[in-house]
Amino acid sequence: MGDEIWFTEQQTEDLRLGVRVSGVLHRARSAFQDVVVVDTPSHGHLLALDGFVQTTDLDEHCYHEMLAHVAASSHDMPRRALVIGGGDGGLVRELLRHGLAVDLCEIDEAVVTASRRYFPALAGSLDDPRVTVHIADGIAFVAQQRQAFDLIYIDSSEPVGPGEGLFVPAFYRTAAAALRPGGMVVAQSESPFYNLDVLRRVRAGMAAGFPDVRTYLGPVPTYPSGTWSYTVASLGPDPSAPVRPAPAGLRFYTPDVHRAAFALPAFLREALA
Amino acid sequence: MGDEIWFTEQQTEDLRLGVRVSGVLHRARSAFQDVVVVDTPSHGHLLALDGFVQTTDLDEHCYHEMLAHVAASSHDMPRRALVIGGGDGGLVRELLRHGLAVDLCEIDEAVVTASRRYFPALAGSLDDPRVTVHIADGIAFVAQQRQAFDLIYIDSSEPVGPGEGLFVPAFYRTAAAALRPGGMVVAQSESPFYNLDVLRRVRAGMAAGFPDVRTYLGPVPTYPSGTWSYTVASLGPDPSAPVRPAPAGLRFYTPDVHRAAFALPAFLREALA
16 A cells, blocks of 8 residues: 655755655656655655655645745846756746746756656646757856846755756856846755755855845745745845736745745844854 | 664654654653653754654744744733743743743643753743743633733644643633733644644634734744744734844844744635635
8 A cells, every 4th residue: 555655855964854655656867866756645746856855746836936936026027037957847837927938957858757747737837838948057058148038047956966066156157147137046045954054155156246145035844944045146136025916826925925035034144144 | 873763753644754863861651741852963952742843952942932022022011921831941931031920831740840951941941030830731720810911822732632722712712811901822833834724723713712813934943844833812912013122142033034924825825814
């Protein structure tokens, strides 16, 4: 019956999250990482890369909506966005709600293939005519662009392996050059409780290319600590102030949630000062 | 070496959190529940009751500060508070920062005893001359009070076992009678992601005795989903608006965090409407 089959993520050396599994749907080694999809009674389908939960049906909207809509709603008229990573399509789906053209640059085709099959509510977005999918290295892709995008999103896995170069100053200098005036780059920047080192590294990287770097928070139940940080670097707009109404149909994001997400706990405000 | 000893909480039927254990400090069966204290490399001391994490050195301030200071900072001049449950002393410690007299009514002396020994930074508050500790049933205690408190806090364990009667309308009617005019009662109301039924039950219970019931959220990494809900019922003040500055020395709460905590995600606003 699979009742006592568990997917267990070793979140840190000293912490584990276990999710009961009703079936193993997909398990493969791609050129870059282990790609696993399991079905669960509590969280629906769950995608893990190298053992780290990326997406579950239950809470993917918490992550994708907060990643997408804060910057997108703070820009007065975005037209074109680039997503680096994000092969599950969830972030692209959210960006399409703003009527944007979206380029997705995912290094691992295996993630896109598995997501098309097991996460159709996310990866269906990749078939939209406004979307161009590039199976390519995001760092090289960004380096070739000049003032091409209003918004760039780093929807990567952990900063080890292929994602590592997305967390350094050199990358953010090329990202700044790839943005149009008034553009913004947003990166997932890990747990403010367990990965403060990563968060600091992202902020330092961004500061090399941008005058304004700000961190905001939101819940994601299946990510370590249940609270996730996002960091946005802006060439102009104030990312904490929505200037356009929320798209219809959202389950998490509201303009009030947007503003509230920038109210950092005392310990974090101090740690990032 | 204890390297592969883990404390595992069965958070829901389908979800587990594991924390690596460096030592088992205390393990006993009280008249009411299993009381366990372990030492961990990542979270310091950890207190569990009937297998559920109540307090860890790492994140207890996230919970206790958000439970204490939202209502306390929204009241223009609180003088006396009652805590039901909360035998670890963490909430009392926070309330003392407001200069209040505090009555603690904890049903299980074993929790107080273990906390005095293994959580001195929390339970040390119970030795303050402004604090009176009652080892008694909170429901019966509240029923004997008339306009005695400005603030009542329900810092209970899960709504099964001894805590069950703290979640029903009859209790909140007696709580309203135990409050002075302009008083507030605050309850921890579980995870907005995994325990929406409990949250709804707390709100329905409070609505029987109070004209104004509001829910706010905050992160607690070791609680299920990592995001916790708190529900406050008011006889007067707007609990979302701090009217006094934050006490000194806090690690989590700020007045901005206070206001932001009431910005509920779209799904929750809808679920509670």
